[in-house]
Every structure is written in structure tokens, then in C-alpha cells.
Amino acid sequence: MKDEITRDERVANLKGMGCSRKRVEDSRFTQGKGNYVDDIKLPGMLHGDFVRSPYAHARVKSINIDAAMALPGVVAVLTAKDLEPLNLHWMPTLAGDKQMVLADGKVLFQGQEVAFVVANDRYIAADAVELVEVDYEELEVIVDPFKSLQSDVVLREDMVAEDGSVPNGAHGPRKHPNHIFTWEAGEEEATNQVIDNAEVVATEEMYYHRTHPCPLETCGSVASMDKVNGKLTLWGTFQAPHVVRTVASLLSGIEEHNIRVVSPDIGGGFGNKVGVYPGYVCSIVASIVTGVPVKWVEDRMENLMSTAFARDYWMKGKISATKDGKITGLHCHVTADHGAFDACADPTKFPAGFMNICTGSYDIPVAYLGVDGVYTNKAPGGVSYRCSFRVTEAVYFIERMIEVLAIELNMDPAELRSINFIKKEQFPYTAALGWEYDSGDYQTAWDKALVAVDYKGLREEQAQRVEDFKAGKTRKVMGIGLSFFTEIVGAGPVKNCDILGMGMFDSCEIRIHPTGSAVARLGTISQGQGHATTFAQILATEIGLSAESITIEEGDTDTAPYGLGTYGSRSTPVAGAAAAMAGRKIRAKAQMIAAYLLEVHDNDVEFDVDRFVVKGSPEQFKTMKEVAYAAYNQAIPGLEPGLEAVSYYDPPNMTYPFGAYVCVMDIDVDTGVPEIRRFYALDDCGTRINPMVIDGQIHGGLTEALAVALGQEIAYDDMGNVKTGTLMDFFLPTAWEVPNYETDFTVTPSPHHPIGAKGVGESPHVGGVPCFSNAVQDAFRPFGNRHTNMPHDHWRIWQTANDLGMHD
Amino acid sequence: MSNKMHVKLNVNGEDHEFLAEPRELLIYALREKLNITGPHVGCETSHCGACTVTMNGKSVKSCTVFVAQANGAEVTTIEGLGTPDALHVLQENFKEHHGLQCGFCTPGMITRAAKLLEENPNPTEEDVRFGIAGNICRCTGYQNIVKSILSAASELNASKEAAQ
Numbered sequence: 018m019k020d021e022i023t024r025d026e027r028v029a030n031l032k033g034m035g036c037s038r039k040r041v042e043d044s045r046f047t048q049g050k051g052n053y054v055d056d057i058k059l060p061g062m063l064h065g066d067f068v069r070s071p072y073a074h075a076r077v078k079s080i081n082i083d084a085a086m087a088l089p090g091v092v093a094v095l096t097a098k099d100l101e102p103l104n105l106h107w108m109p110t111l112a113g114d115k116q117m118v119l120a121d122g123k124v125l126f127q128g129q130e131v132a133f134v135v136a137n138d139r140y141i142a143a144d145a146v147e148l149v150e151v152d153y154e155e156l157e158v159i160v161d162p163f164k165s166l167q168s169d170v171v172l173r174e175d176m177v178a179e180d181g182s183v184p185n186g187a188h189g190p191r192k193h194p195n196h197i198f199t200w201e202a203g204e205e206e207a208t209n210q211v212i213d214n215a216e217v218v219a220t221e222e223m224y225y226h227r228t229h230p231c232p233l234e235t236c237g238s239v240a241s242m243d244k245v246n247g248k249l250t251l252w253g254t255f256q257a258p259h260v261v262r263t264v265a266s267l268l269s270g271i272e273e274h275n276i277r278v279v280s281p282d283i284g285g286g287f288g289n290k291v292g293v294y295p296g297y298v299c300s301i302v303a304s305i306v307t308g309v310p311v312k313w314v315e316d317r318m319e320n321l322m323s324t325a326f327a328r329d330y331w332m333k334g335k336i337s338a339t340k341d342g343k344i345t346g347l348h349c350h351v352t353a354d355h356g357a358f359d360a361c362a363d364p365t366k367f368p369a370g371f372m373n374i375c376t377g378s379y380d381i382p383v384a385y386l387g388v389d390g391v392y393t394n395k396a397p398g399g400v401s402y403r404c405s406f407r408v409t410e411a412v413y414f415i416e417r418m419i420e421v422l423a424i425e426l427n428m429d430p431a432e433l434r435s436i437n438f439i440k441k442e443q444f445p446y447t448a449a450l451g452w453e454y455d456s457g458d459y460q461t462a463w464d465k466a467l468v469a470v471d472y473k474g475l476r477e478e479q480a481q482r483v484e485d486f487k488a489g490k491t492r493k494v495m496g497i498g499l500s501f502f503t504e505i506v507g508a509g510p511v512k513n514c515d516i517l518g519m520g521m522f523d524s525c526e527i528r529i530h531p532t533g534s535a536v537a538r539l540g541t542i543s544q545g546q547g548h549a550t551t552f553a554q555i556l557a558t559e560i561g562l563s564a565e566s567i568t569i570e571e572g573d574t575d576t577a578p579y580g581l582g583t584y585g586s587r588s589t590p591v592a593g594a595a596a597a598m599a600g601r602k603i604r605a606k607a608q609m610i611a612a613y614l615l616e617v618h619d620n621d622v623e624f625d626v627d628r629f630v631v632k633g634s635p636e637q638f639k640t641m642k643e644v645a646y647a648a649y650n651q652a653i654p655g656l657e658p659g660l661e662a663v664s665y666y667d668p669p670n671m672t673y674p675f676g677a678y679v680c681v682m683d684i685d686v687d688t689g690v691p692e693i694r695r696f697y698a699l700d701d702c703g704t705r706i707n708p709m710v711i712d713g714q715i716h717g718g719l720t721e722a723l724a725v726a727l728g729q730e731i732a733y734d735d736m737g738n739v740k741t742g743t744l745m746d747f748f749l750p751t752a753w754e755v756p757n758y759e760t761d762f763t764v765t766p767s768p769h770h771p772i773g774a775k776g777v778g779e780s781p782h783v784g785g786v787p788c789f790s791n792a793v794q795d796a797f798r799p800f801g802n803r804h805t806n807m808p809h810d811h812w813r814i815w816q817t818a819n820d821l822g823m824h825d
Numbered sequence: 826m827s828n829k830m831h832v833k834l835n836v837n838g839e840d841h842e843f844l845a846e847p848r849e850l851l852i853y854a855l856r857e858k859l860n861i862t863g864p865h866v867g868c869e870t871s872h873c874g875a876c877t878v879t880m881n882g883k884s885v886k887s888c889t890v891f892v893a894q895a896n897g898a899e900v901t902t903i904e905g906l907g908t909p910d911a912l913h914v915l916q917e918n919f920k921e922h923h924g925l926q927c928g929f930c931t932p933g934m935i936t937r938a939a940k941l942l943e944e945n946p947n948p949t950e951e952d953v954r955f956g957i958a959g960n961i962c963r964c965t966g967y968q969n970i971v972k973s974i975l976s977a978a979s980e981l982n983a984s985k986e987a988a989q
Contacts, residue, residue, distance in 0.1 A: 040920070040923065043919065048912070049862070049903035049932040051931075053929065058857070232929075233875055233930050234867070314866075545926035709923050713923045713964075720965075720966035751967075752957050752958055753955055
């Protein structure tokens with residue numbers, strides 16, 4: 018046989034790793050044929066809606082449902098009393114705490130679920146919500162975590178013993194009824210000793226405000242209990258469908274094989290759809306009670322007020338250095354406001370997530386981190402909004418501490434970073450707080466970034482601008498925002514990462530069809546990342562069939578192998594690795610089949626792009642397509658028919674993507690409006706699977722970073738009222754506010770990942786927030802600014818300028 | 826319910842007649858009565874634009890239009906913009922330039938962009954950014970959406986020139 022096309026053409030035909038393959042998802046999405054949870058419509062389906070608390074802290078004295086039940090079309094109104102016999106009035110959280118499904122005697126935050134109305138349509142349900150009469154007795158509200166730890170007001174009576182003592186929580190001893198946990202890493206005494214004796218010390222307090230992932234699609238579910246067959250089907254906005262199935266089984270007592278959980282298309286997640294919400298539980302119970310399917314989809318205000326928030330960290334830092342800028346120690350303490358229930362979505366053993374990555378990209382010999390979790394009268398949560406667990410907080414902390422130290426040292430912050438980077442030859446590098454960084458080449462990335470933006474030239478321009486401002490020639494100041502970040506993603510090794518006891522492995526199952534196409538199923542679930550496109554590319558390269566011939570399926574627990582889902586940039590590091598490993602199993606069997614067909618020994622054939630060739634005789638080959646057919650039509654001695662493989666991948670370590678970002682900003686000191694002149698983002702995510710998708714992820718993550726840094730927050734007043742409950746108040750940038758980004762890259766593969774990939778979806782958010790914030794703060798640095806808290810909205814920027822006397 | 830009214834709508838060229846409460850929002854009439862689920866509900870306050878449709882020649886947020894107000898109207902949704910065999914030039918360009926990720930904003934975004942290009946066939950980048958500022962996307966950062974729309978505009982103009 019003669020090969021008709023070149024090897025390069027064969028590689029191109031695969032549409033495998035490294036090419037900007039167009040997304041297969043886009044045909045249905047561009048034609049309005051996505052299938053999101055609210056698109057699901059089942060015969061006889063009812064609609065659920067919540068009665069929610071207007072108060073942040075109150076006793077529920079009585080609930081009268083008579084008027085609501087009397088409204089035609091209302092089928093049921095559930096309260097905690099109805100759920101209690103099923104033991105479903107409370108549910109476990111992912112953080113080892115428990116949370117009320119419906120108010121059990123009291124409410125602890127504004128918007129808390131009090132009763133669940135089930136009616137024939139959404140309008141009747143909404144009418145009935147207004148007819149439920151709840152008698153509240155207001156209690157003192159605590160929205161400040163520091164006051165909470167001093168207060169006599171007990172928020173969670175269930176967390177205090179009858180004699181008034183404070184029992185241990187899920188993460189050890191508690192100091193106060195409103196205290197949740199203390200979590201520590203590193204050596205406090207040794208750190209203090211270094212800092213106390215250091216030549217230079219910088220200290221700073223910073224508040225990383227509460228915000229919300231706010232995907233465009235809110236959360237929702239459709240539960241359908243088939244009483245004839247005893248099967249429950251649950252469709253919903255789940256970033257971790259398999260875990261939801263396990264939780265649903267444990268909560269309801271329905272055996273796990275009788276529960277099918279399906280994540281259909283998901284309209285963005287960003288961490289918001291990791292947890293389990295009362296609405297999911299209530300839709301299940303309502304379907305069990307009524308015997309027909311029940312849909313619950315929250316509205317935007319409910320989404321912002323009650324589902325998982327992100328951040329809300331009060332961080333206090335001390336960093337020490339020699340006079341010439343070598344960092345010697347880092348001390349960090351966090352007071353973490355978790356709201357009314359500890360519903361953080363972190364691996365079980367990490368109540369503050371991976372906050373202990375807060376030594377960042379720097380070689381810091383000794384460090385300490387302490388985190389105290391606190392209850393307040395705010396919504397529960399603490400999810401990782403477009404980042405691995407609390408990594409955005411950690412990177413913001415260290416990147417601000419570096420800037421503050423640079424001020425203390427009167428040194429250029431870019432140079433200070435260079436002096437302290439972990440060096441290329443130090444990898445694998447064990448940080449003072451315990452993590453083993455897999456690979457990196459920080460200095461190369463940093464130098465590339467600084468050259469790309471002409472950093473020296475920018476500083477000269479900035480100096481001139483300061484002169485001009487002082488001379489009254491301009492009212493605009495110029496900021497150069499820098500950030501260098503290291504993420505820690507791909508949770509994680511089962512030995513130290515689990516969610517509710519489930520080890521954080523992931524999985525891939527491949528079935529090759531006789532005609533040489535395939536279906537692969539994974540334990541993850543795309544929420545816009547494009548898994549159907551990129552996982553097929555990994556497999557195409559691994560097994561030699563075109564990505565166009567490989568269907569990717571996720572999200573249906575009846576068909577997909579068990580996996581821990583998609584968040585914390587874990588899909589490529591964990592499920593992507595599983596895909597590669599499963600592909601290699603396919604290839605191993607295919608090699609035996611090819612050798613049989615070519616009548617040579619197994620070791621005498623080798624894989625080449627899309628075929629097996631006889632070593633030294635490339636004209637003798639069998640394509641993977643031919644091998645696939647043979648797997649089903651030939652009786653091969655010693656081999657079972659068929660060509661399938663499954664891999665459950667337990668990563669040996671996390672992956673550590675990194676990047677160098679620079680933002681150039683002009684700020685009008687009289688209006689407080691920042692104009693982003695330039696944003697340069699260099700990302701190193703290891704091996705690159707689809708450059709087009711990577712760039713898309715970076716544009717999106719940077720825009721969410723812009724939002725958080727420049728205005729987006731969940732704010733409360735002293736009464737615990739949410740002040741930012743609609744998109745009028747909660748900042749989501751439009752096309753008008755967002756710049757064009759310049760993307761760039763270096764490639765430092767992960768040494769332990771089968772294809773060297775590290776994950777990228779969250780890097781731009783992690784690195785972007787400090788970069789935007791540093792740009793604002795750098796603009797005011799020449800005028801005496803040291804640190805101001807985010808979000809830097811126009812008003813706060815104006816205030817910063819005013820405080821520095823720039824309006825005088 | 827007794828207070829239902831008789832509603833007539835022409836959606837994507839097809840006539841529909843149904844009973845609805847006057848307070849029912851156009852988006853729910855489309856999605857739940859007519860099974861036209863391309864337009865989505867993102868906020869119900871006119872901010873996000875996921876529900877954008879064209880009504881009597883204008884882009885509207887169908888989450889804040891009562892079906893009573895829409896009575897007798899001609900409505901175009903994403904479903905009316907192209908067919909699987911002949912996609913609208915915007916649909917082609919959104920695919921080509923990675924102008925979408927989760928897809929939830931996409932139907933509203935493309936419907937708005939189609940109207941924008943009718944209003945202004947030669948938009949600058951600034952015109953596009955301003956013209957779609959009523960449509961929020963949480964995934965893409967807009968860069969590739971803007972690119973998709975500008976590319977569609979030049980393709981449309983090129984084919985118009987070719988036709989002349």
C-alpha cells in the first residue's frame with residue numbers, strides 16, 4: 018500500500034492536541050438549541066418557589082400556609098416541619114457543617130429559605146409565596162466577623178452544648194459560639210523570630226471583599242420521582258453531578274443505583290454550581306410527595322442573595338526582607354467570614370482551601386498562615402469563584418504584600434519580584450507552607466512580559482505624568498499594575514484531597530466503534546469550557562482517530578464513570594490525564610491487534626500518528642481504523658473482542674500553572690474613572706491543547722477579574738440587608754467597559770502529568786485581580802498611597818484621590 | 826384563570842394564537858407556551874439581555890415585555906435567524922471566532938447583533954461594543970464576540986458588493 022498523504026497532513030487530519038480546533042458545541046448553542054435546566058419540560062411538571070426571609074436574624078414564631086394552599090393551582094407548601102420526619106430539614110455542607118434546608122425555628126440570613134411552594138405554574142407559585150404568612154421576631158444582627166467573635170449573641174444554637182460550652186467543630190477546637198475553626202500551616206514561632214529580627218518589615222491589613230460568581234444562568238433543578246420503578250431522576254446545574262448523586266442517596270435513603278443525576282448544558286458555573294442548595298433538596302422532596310416532576314429555578318436576586326458567595330477574607334500580613342530586598346519571612350492571618358453556615362466548597366481537610374499557597378511564586382524560607390472561620394448573619398458559601406480553592410485570596414495577598422514591601426524598600430516592584438522568584442533549577446520546589454511546586458520558569462516569563470510592554474519606558478512615562486500632574490498639566494494619573502502568580506490546581510491526590518469522603522480522582526471511559534469512531538465519557542462536566550472539543554483532541558493524539566470522530570459525553574451519572582466534577586481547574590489536570598491514560602490502554606491493545614494483522618511480534622510495530630507501522634518498514638502498516646474493525650470482526654488468539662478502556666486517574670501531585678500580567682491604566686482623579694490602556698497576559702499552562710480555547714478562557718477570566726477588582730461586590734448594611742441583589746447594583750462588565758487583551762505564553766510542561774498539561778481556566782482570574790488592583794494602587798503610589806481595599810469602583814477611586822489631597 | 830386574554834403573535838414567520846394572563850412576560854410565553862427556548866432568562870430586570878428578541882423591528886428584552894404588550898407583534902428569535910443547513914452569517918462567525926463559551930447569552934447576543942448590523946451595516950469596534958452593551962456575557966470577555974460581529978459585518982458587506 019502506498020501512503021497518499023504526507024505525515025504532516027495525517028497529523029493535521031487528527032485535529033489533535035495543539036491545534037485551534039473549532040468547538041463542536043457551538044452548532045447547537047448558536048442556533049438556540051442548547052438544553053439548559055430551565056429548558057426541561059416534563060408532562061405534568063409542577064413549579065417550586067421559595068418563601069424567603071426578609072430578616073437577617075429572626076425567630077420564626079409561626080408559619081401559616083392556609084391562604085396559600087387555598088389559591089387554585091397550589092399543590093403543596095413545604096416547611097421544615099414537613100421535612101423533619103424525613104430528616105431533611107437540615108443537610109450536610111461540603112465543609113463538614115450542616116445547613117437548614119428550610120428555616121427550623123429561626124432564620125440566619127436575609128433571603129434564607131423558609132417555605133417551598135409547589136404549584137401548577139411559576140406565576141401561581143409566585144402568587145402563593147406572597148400568601149404564606151410568617152411571623153418573625155427580630156434578633157440582633159451581626160454582619161461583622163470581628164464583632165461576632167466578641168458578641169454574646171449566639172448565631173448557631175445548634176453549635177453550642179446545653180451547658181453553654183462550645184464543642185469541637187468539623188475542623189477541631191472552637192474558641193467562641195460564633196467561631197467555626199482555626200486552621201494553621203507553617204511555623205509561627207520561627208516566622209515571628211525572623212520577622213522580629215529582620216532588617217525591613219512591611220505590614221498591611223487588607224479586606225478581600227465578598228463577591229459572587231454570578232453565572233448568567235442561575236441555579237435550578239428538575240426532580241422526577243418515578244414511584245412505579247422507584248427511580249429518581251434529577252436534572253440540575255451541577256458542577257459535580259456524581260457527588261450530587263451520592264449526597265442525594267445519603268440524604269434521601271434512596272439507593273444510589275436508583276438515582277440518576279444529569280447535568281445538562283450549564284450556563285456558566287465559576288464555582289457557583291459546586292455546592293448543594295436547598296432548592297435541589299426541596300424539588301426532590303416535592304416530587305416524592307406529589308409523585309410528579311417538580312422544577313425549581315431561582316431568579317437572579319435569589320441567586321445573588323442565597324447561593325454561594327466567594328471571598329470575604331480579612332487578611333493581615335507581615336513580610337520581612339533584607340535591605341537589598343531578599344524576602345526572609347511571611348506571616349498571614351485571616352479572619353474568614355463564612356456567613357450563617359460553613360458551606361465552603363473545599364476539599365475536606367482544607368477548611369481554608371489552598372490559602373497556604375500564599376507564599377506565591379517566591380522563595381520564602383519561613384512562613385506561617387492562620388485562618389479563623391467565623392459565623393455571621395450573611396448567606397453561606399465561600400466557593401472558589403473562578404479559581405482553585407481560595408487561591409485568588411492567596412495570590413492577591415502575596416501580590417499586595419510584595420507591592421507594600423517594595424514601597425518600604427523604595428524599590429521597583431518588578432525588580433523585587435525578580436530577586437525573590439523561585440529559580441528554575443529549584444523545581445520541584447517545596448514551599449515553606451508545604452506544597453511541592455511541580456515545575457516553573459518564572460524569570461523567563463517575567464522578562465518576556467517586561468520586554469513586551471517596554472516596562473522601563475512605561476515607568477519613564479509614569480514619572481513624566483507625575484511631574485505633569487504636579488504642574489497642573491493633566492488630571493489623569495497613570496498606573497502600571499504588575500502581578501506574577503502561581504496557581505495550584507488539579508485537586509488532587511486522593512491521599513489528601515476528598516469531598517465528603519470521595520477521593521478527588523477523575524475518570525474516562527472510551528469505547529471504539531467498529532468503523533473507527535468512538536465515544537468517550539468522563540467524570541467532569543463542561544460549563545462552557547469546551548470539553549467536547551478539547552478532550553476529543555487529547556484522545557485524537559493518543560489513539561490516532563480524528564477528533565471529529567470522537568463524541569465526548571459528560572454529566573449523566575447513569576452512563577459516565579464516577580468523577581468529582583469540574584471546578585478548581587481540575588478537568589484537564591485530572592480528567593484530561595485519565596483520558597490520556599485510557600487512550601494509552603486502547604493503544605496497547607490496538608498494538609497487539611495490529612501486530613496480529615501484520616503477522617509480526619507485538620514489539621515489532623510502533624504507533625505513528627494514526628497507525629501502527631512495522632519498525633523499519635513504514636510501508637507496512639495498519640491504520641487505527643483498520644485495527645478498530647478487526648477488534649470486532651476477527652477472532653484473535655489470546656485477545657477478547659472489542660476495543661474499550663477505562664481509567665480512573667489519581668494524580669500524584671497538583672499542577673502549578675503560572676503567569677506574568679501587566680496592566681496599564683489611566684485614571685481621571687476627578688471622576689475616579691479608570692481607563693485600561695493595555696493589558697498583557699502571559700500564561701504558562703504547560704502543554705497547550707487548544708490555543709483558541711486557551712485564549713478564550715483568558716479573556717473571560719480577566720474580565721471576571723476586572724469585575725471583582727473594579728466594582729463587583731456583595732455588600733450588606735448593618736441590618737444584614739443585601740445592598741447588591743440585582744444586576745443594577747452588582748457589577749457585571751459589559752462590552753463597553755472591557756478592553757482588548759494581549760495574550761502570550763511560555764510552555765513549561767508538568768513533569769507528572771501524562772501530557773504535561775496544567776489547566777488554564779482560572780489562572781487569568783487569579784492573576785488578573787491583583788494586576789487590576791495593583792494598577793489602581795500604583796497610579797496613586799507616587800502620591801503617597803500604600804494600600805486601599807477593593808473593589809476600586811469610581812467612587813472609591815475618587816475617595817482615594819481625595820484622601821491623598823489630590824482634589825485640593 | 827378567568828382573566829386570560831387572547832394573544833396573537835407571529836414568531837419567526839409563523840402565526841400563533843393562545844390564551845395568556847396579560848401579566849405573563851413575553852419570554853415565558855415564548856419559552857413555555859410556544860417551546861421556543863433559544864432566548865433565556867438571566868435576570869428578569871432587563872440588564873443581561875439573554876432574553877433579547879426582535880419585536881416589530883426593534884431589539885427588546887422579552888423578560889420585561891408583557892405578552893399583552895406584544896399582542897399582534899412580529900417577533901424574531903434566534904430560531905428564526907438561520908437553519909442548520911444555512912446558518913446566519915453571525916452564527917457562522919461566532920463559531921469561527923470562538924465568540925461563545927457556555928452558550929447561555931449567545932441566542933440573545935446574536936439576535937441583538939443581527940439587529941445592530943441592520944441598524945448600522947458598517948460599525949466600528951466602538952459601535953459594536955456600544956451596540957451590544959445591553960447584552961452581558963460572563964464567559965468570553967467580549968473580545969471574540971466583537972471580532973465575530975465585525976467579521977460578519979465585513980462578510981455581509983462583501984456579499985452585498987458582489988451582488989451589485
